[in-house]
Amino acid sequence: MATLAFLGAAQQVTGSCYLIETGEHRLLLECGIRQGTDRRDDEDEQPFSFDPRTIDSVIISHTHLDHSGMVPLLVKSGYDGPVYTTSATRDLLPIMYRDAASLILSDYERKNRRLLRAGKEPETPPYDMEDVEQALQLIVGINYGIKQQVCPEIQLRFRDAGHVLGSAIVELWIAAEEGNRKLVFSGDLGNDCAPLLSDPEVIAEADILLLESTYGERNHRPLSETLEEFKKVIETAANKGGNILIPSFAVGRTQDLIYWLGQLKREGGLDSHTVYIDSPMAIKVSDVYSRHQSLFNDDDPDFRQFIKQGWDRWLPGLVYTPTPEESMELNTLNDGAIIIAGSGMCTGGRILHHLKHNLWLPNTHVVIVGYQAQGTLGRALVDGISQVKIYGEEISVKAKIHTLGGFSAHAGQDQLIRWASNFQPKRPHLFLIHGEPEAMDVLQQRLIQDYQWDAYIPSLGEVITL
Incomplete structure (x- = not known):
């Protein structure tokens, strides 16, 4: 049986x-x-x-x-x-x-x-x-x-x-x-x-x-609405100062974000910001994505041509920060940074250090772009928690939290x-x-x-x- x-x-x-x-x-x-x-x-x-x-x-x-x-x-x-x-x-x-x-x-x-x-x-x-x-x-x-x-x-x-x-x-x-x-x-x-x-x-x-x-x-929000909200978050941060933090899964979500940010760059929507991929794992994963382009769809053939020479060709100015020292330097930036880091549910990884240094600042924007399981820090932020503990330290949540479901x-x-x-x-x-x-x-x-x-x-x- x-x-x-x-x-x-x-x-x-x-x-x-x-x-x-x-x-x-x-x-x-x-x-x-x-x-x-x-x-x-x-x-x-x-x-x-x-x-x-x-x-x-x-x-x-x-x-x-x-x-x-x-x-x-x-x-x-x-x-x-x-x-x-x-x-x-x-x-x-x-x-x-x-x-x-x-x-x-x-x-x-x-x-x-x-x-x-x-x-x-x-x-x-x-x-x-x-x-x-x-x-x-x-x-x-x-x-x-x-x-x-x-x-x-x-x-x-x-x-x-x-x-x-x-x-x-x-x-x-x-x-x-x-x-x-x-x-x-x-x-x-x-x-x-x-x-x-x-x-x-x-x-x-x-x-x-x-x-x-x-x-x-x-159902998810239409992608067009999600991209429009994403643009507004970037514009607000550009006008009022502050950094944008994006907790992101290293496999899939980070590569999608690089794609959409590259599109925004071509439209002139990223002139005031530098994008940092602060995840050694996501950097390695992106290389695997580049080696398996035969699995990509055919919606944007220009994209394939660009990333043959590297993802930074698609998103000019993209900065990788693989070492701990480079990651820590990001915490000295007061504004103009879009920092993409893991883990995607804020349960560990470098995003915790960036949240610790930025959550208490009212001009910080945290953009949630993926599913957050119950019991995770990411879910607590989505649900509107006002105080969190990161590495034993109490942090007041003054940052603006945005949930963009269309990127799921x-x-x-x-x-x-x-x-x-x-x-x-x-x-x-x-x-x-x-x-x-x-x-x-x-x-x-x-x-x-x-x-x-x-x-x-x-x-x-x-x-x-x-």
Whole structure:
């Protein structure tokens, strides 16, 4: 009997993880970290609800850590099989994993210094750089559209999801005693306004569909309105002084921002500002994007010609600040800086230092350009918090906070439904995953009322028969 267990991102957004068992074999679909309030109280002691040594294969849809970030810990815990992903994701994961490990080790060094001063025993990091390098040896890159046998009873094919470079919709053909079943996992579906990547590929057949619902309760603002608001923020900062801080994901969002800022530069909208990419990881990721231009859409052929010589050719005056010293120098700037830094949800990284130095200034603008999970600093800023603690210091929030939803790399409600409606003439059994409960409920009701499609919302840990 083949079964599917919802072990993560079930009535949650982060921590994607689904276990497929066919009787003889076990396949793990996604292995992501939990962020914000999605984290379990016992997660550090019991990161997995299964024995990693019993898993035969792992499939990762894309590079974002809430889908892939637990793989090094899985390997440390005994997993030694293949990790299947797309070829572009294979090139991005070394950057993501090494950066994540570096941050974890730095955090534990600081934490252990405090523990030792308090007379307590130091703690061991969950994994180290050696575990990362071992995990990277297991990654198998597969191009879009190629079928691959990943278990004796399971075949895999990746399709372009249009979310970030290398992101995939996952098709699985599962052989079981009850008969063959085709499972489609949407992964994270891209916003069809994305400037660089193609729209999500259309799929028409499935028996079971796992559909993400990050923005299941609403549509994004039109891109034209978002760009207009972005221009006004830049104009206001130019007229009144102050810096613009943009917390941004290193994969996808930073590259989109460089594109849009390059467009604004050509229109004369950036004459008073210098753009800084203050993220070593984003700088490396941009280089991978440049090497995979065959995956870009054809909407702006001039763009491809420019970035063959470097992203700064598209956005003249673009400044990279890879070293800690260069990053710290940015805190001496009083105005005229647009600083793009990670992490995208303000949970770590260099953006925290810039927020610490700028949040209390009323002429600072913080531009939120991506999803902010519950329990993160980014979400607190969006919700209007007036006081935050950064590195142990209380900071008053006087800066102006702007949320620009049109830049999202996720599909909105209408886009999700439009993509799912391609499954014709037979509708698959539909399960909503990867969303907050409120978003799932709204999407479920619309599917029932407008399309007579009964979508099921699984609970965390629930197991279904395929």
